Amino acid sequence: MISRRPLIAGNWKMYTTIPEATSLAASLADKLSGVMDRDIAVAPPFTVLSAVGKVLSGSNIWLSAQNVCWEEKGAYTGEISPVMLKETGCRVVIVGHSERRHIFHESNALINKRLMGALQYGLVPIFCIGETLAEREKNLTFTVLEKQAQEGLSGVALSDPAGLVVAYEPVWAIGTGKTATEKQAEEVHAFVRGLLDRLFTKDIASHIRILYGGSVNPKNVDVLMAQENVDGVLVGGASLTAESFVRIVRYQ
Numbered sequence: 001m002i003s004r005r006p007l008i009a010g011n012w013k014m015y016t017t018i019p020e021a022t023s024l025a026a027s028l029a030d031k032l033s034g035v036m037d038r039d040i041a042v043a044p045p046f047t048v049l050s051a052v053g054k055v056l057s058g059s060n061i062w063l064s065a066q067n068v069c070w071e072e073k074g075a076y077t078g079e080i081s082p083v084m085l086k087e088t089g090c091r092v093v094i095v096g097h098s099e100r101r102h103i104f105h106e107s108n109a110l111i112n113k114r115l116m117g118a119l120q121y122g123l124v125p126i127f128c129i130g131e132t133l134a135e136r137e138k139n140l141t142f143t144v145l146e147k148q149a150q151e152g153l154s155g156v157a158l159s160d161p162a163g164l165v166v167a168y169e170p171v172w173a174i175g176t177g178k179t180a181t182e183k184q185a186e187e188v189h190a191f192v193r194g195l196l197d198r199l200f201t202k203d204i205a206s207h208i209r210i211l212y213g214g215s216v217n218p219k220n221v222d223v224l225m226a227q228e229n230v231d232g233v234l235v236g237g238a239s240l241t242a243e244s245f246v247r248i249v250r251y252q
């Protein structure tokens, strides 16, 4: 069995003011300082990246952004460049989150540009894919994921599997309290690994981390993490308090 280093990532979405964010980050840095056998990341909003970056500097928690533009600079009102993110201490960035796809209508083509920009400037993208409830009910889950992966990863040449993380986040499970069962998650993760296998090489695909996201909490994390192809979790709501995120990072 191939061992992939687990990655537990918290997506703070549009939550946390500067005092809230720095205090949460300080508490996580303190409580998680001894965790050495897994990777940990948090993705605060843009406005607090610098402040959180300072708090986390020297810690074992990676700083992540929630989105990224593909250009270094230019006339892109409302966007943030990969170089600007790196300046705050970011090494990871979420790309293609379902809220970007569904609320802000980001297409696979746009997400692909963002992902390429991240890679070009040495940020590790957490590339999110996932089907809606209507698509699942019409048995379109695999078709949708295949299209998202093919178009989102188009033109990506990967020599190091640590340079890309994929997150499977069924839209119907995000923020709803409905989690995919561990069986549903494993079934899709194995399918996604097969997709990566076709897009890259078997060796690269077998080492790329595939995270599960969607209502992950301290109660369901252990069983999800026990699945062969679940290599980590992307956590929204339950990453906003130190107590629950620490327990998730310390899954057994």
Ligand code: PGA
Pocket: 011, 169, 173, 174, 175, 176, 177, 213, 214, 215, 216, 234, 235, 236, 237, 238
């Ligand atoms: P949730 O969000 O854990 O609150 O469902 C997950 C995500 O959106 O990444």
